[in-house]
Amino acid sequence: MKMIVLALAVLLPTLGLAPTPCAAQDAARILRASDFTFHAIFATRAADATVYILLGGGWARTISSGDPDVFIAHWLAAHPDAIVTPISQEDSRNTRTNEPYRMTYIWVDAGVDSLNVDMVRQGMYPGGTMLDMVDNERGLDRLLRSDPRLADTRAEIERERAQGLNRLSRLIADRDYALRMRRIEAAESKARADKLGIWSDAMRDERREEGYR
Secondary structure (H helix, E strand, O other): OHHHHHHHHHHHHHHOOOOOHHHHHHHHHOEEHHHEEEEOOEEEEOOEEEEEEOOOOOOOOOOOOOOHHHHHHHHHHHOOOOEEEEEEEEEEEOOOOOOEEEEEEEEEEEOOEEHHHHHHHOOOOOHHHHOOHHHHHHHHHHHHHHOHHHHHHHHHHHHHHHOOOEEEEEOOOHHHHHHHHHHHHHHHHHHHHHOOHHHOHHHHHHHHHOOOO
16 A cells, blocks of 8 residues: 555656645655665664664574574565564663663565565574564563562663653554564464474574573
C-alpha cells in the first residue's frame, strides 16, 4: 500500500493531477533503507540523532553466527527498494552526560521479503532477539517480580521509570506486531530443522551455555 501511495505521489503530477494532502503525507513518511547507513545490526541516518537497530533485544549479548555486515550488505544490495518500518523505541538519557537519546528497533522489508526474518531463517540470531523493546520490558518485569533477590534492581528500575529516564513505546499496531512475530517463529523453526548457523551441531556447546536447546 505504501508503495502504491508513493507511486501516485510521483505519477499524478505528470497526468495533470495533484495528489491529495493525505497521499502526499503518507509518501513523505516512507523510510527508504537506502537513506540509512548500516553498521552490522545498527543503522544511522543523516541529520537524525536516533540510533536504529535490527534487533529488538539481546543485542548487547546474544549468541550469533556469521558476519552480519556481509549478510546485511548483500541483502540490501539485492533489495534496493527496501523500506524501513520502526517497530518500537526507547527514549532515555545518557547516564554520564544526561543527554537524551533514542534507540529505535526497525524491520527492513521489500515486498514479501524481510531482512529481519531472513537473518533468523539463516540461523544468524535466535528468534527471541526480534521481540521488541516492549515485550522485553514485560519479560524483565516478570523476572524481577518472581525473584526476591532482585528486589533492589527492581526498585532502581521503577525509580528510573518514575523519573521518565527510560520510556518505551510500540510504534505499530499490536496485530501487525503479532503477525511479524509469527513469521519469526516460522523462520526459527526452519533454521532449527535445517541446522543452520547457531542451530548447527558445531555450535551445540555455545547454545547450551546460552540456555538454548
